[in-house]
Amino acid sequence: MDIDFSEKVYLVTGGASGIGAAVVHYLAEHNGCAVIADINDQDGEALVAQYPQQLRYVKADVTQLAQLEAACEAAEKIFGGLDGAVNSAGIGSLGTVADMPTEEWHKVISVDLHGVFNACRAAIPLLRRRDGGTIVNIASLSGMRADYGFAAYNAAKAGVINLTRTLALDHAQENIRATAVCPGYIATPLTAAAGSVDAIHDNWLERIPLARPGTAEEVAQLIVFLLSPASSYITGTEIVIDGGLGSSNNQPNIPSIFAAM
Ligand SMILES: NC(=O)c1ccc[n+]([C@@H]2O[C@H](COP(=O)([O-])OP(=O)(O)OC[C@H]3O[C@@H](n4cnc5c(N)ncnc54)[C@H](O)[C@@H]3O)[C@@H](O)[C@H]2O)c1
Incomplete structure (x- = not known):
């Protein structure tokens, strides 16, 4: 897919690494401009x-x-x-409601949910000056259903999805569209530690119908489509990109169990 981003400018939070960096690459390769807002100086400057x-x-x-x-x-x-913002900055964190330190809860909510609020709040006045724009917030499959032991992350990402719907309602008349992207298991630095544990990786692959992790570039393709006029009638919704991971009810695979009997 080739979309020309000539004369378009985007804010990309978390743009120094993973999914955000893949978006920045795509924009630069397709004549667009971007400001990378991140705390990872080394990777951010290397991209520039x-x-x-x-x-x-x-x-x-x-x-x-x-x-x-x-x-x-x-x-x-x-x-x-x-002309728009891609809000990809995010952190993961293990912890249950009963046992996680309260400071950890606040940290994850601050980065993963409040960070999206902040980026949208900072960007919208500039989008208004352009008579519109597009916002793509990176939520997660974990914002649609819960993962074991990720209380703060699950809650923050669910918040991002509904915040995105709210943005779409409140700013549609200003020609601002907002969508949330919900990735499943994508191979990036964020998932490298969990993905390097064979038992976790193999369990993931068993559950993903396409039987592999996604790449940051595959998610970037969806994001740039949502930034572009090609998606002009899409707003206020979440779009899953997960190789089918979220499509199952988690019921037993009855045909395969019967076949093995
Ligand atoms: N990788 C996956 O499987 C996956 C799945 C679902 C959702 N996501 C979401 O996608 C987004 C991007 O994740 P990724 O996989 O590319 O991870 P990543 O770790 O490669 O990139 C995240 C970036 O966010 C930056 N960041 C972290 N805290 C920040 C802060 N306080 N201020 C500014 N920047 C900050 C990091 O420096 C990093 O550059 C995240 O919101 C993540 O939750 C990822």
Whole structure:
């Protein structure tokens, strides 16, 4: 898929790594510009070095509204405005409601949910100045159903999905579209530790009908479609990209059990 992003400018939170970095790559390869808002200076600057005319890195912690406002200002000053935001910054965290430290709960909600609120709040005034724009929030399959032991992450991602619907309702008249993307198991630095445990990886593959993890580039293809006019009638919804992982009821595979008898 080739979409031309000439004269388009995007804020990409978490754009230094994984899914966000794949979006930044695609935009730069297709004539677009992006401001990478991240706390990963090394990877952010390395990406900019590949496309110095089209990219800027602004160190911005998504929990801090003022830092995201500064990233949006940089987009306006350097590239002349902002046409959309991809909110991909996120962290994972294991912990149950009963046992996780309260500070950990606050940290995950701050980055994964409040960070999306902050990025949208910082971006919307600039989108208004362009008479519209597109927001793509990276939620998760874990925001649609729960994963064992991920209380804060599951709650934050569910919040991102409903926040996205709210954004779509409240800003449709301003020509701002908002969608949430819900990936399953994607091979990125975020999943590298869990994915390197054979028992976890193999269990994942058994449950994924396509029997492999997705790639950041595959998720980026969906995101750039949602940024572009090709998706002009899509707003206020969540789109799953998971190789079929979420399609099962988790019932036993009765035909295969019968076949093995
Ligand atoms: N990889 C998967 O399987 C998967 C599945 C579902 C959802 N997601 C979501 O996709 C998004 C991207 O994840 P990824 O897999 O590319 O992970 P990643 O770790 O490769 O990238 C996440 C980026 O977010 C940045 N970040 C973290 N905290 C930040 C903060 N406070 N301020 C600014 N930047 C911050 C990191 O520095 C990193 O560059 C996340 O929101 C994640 O929850 C990933």
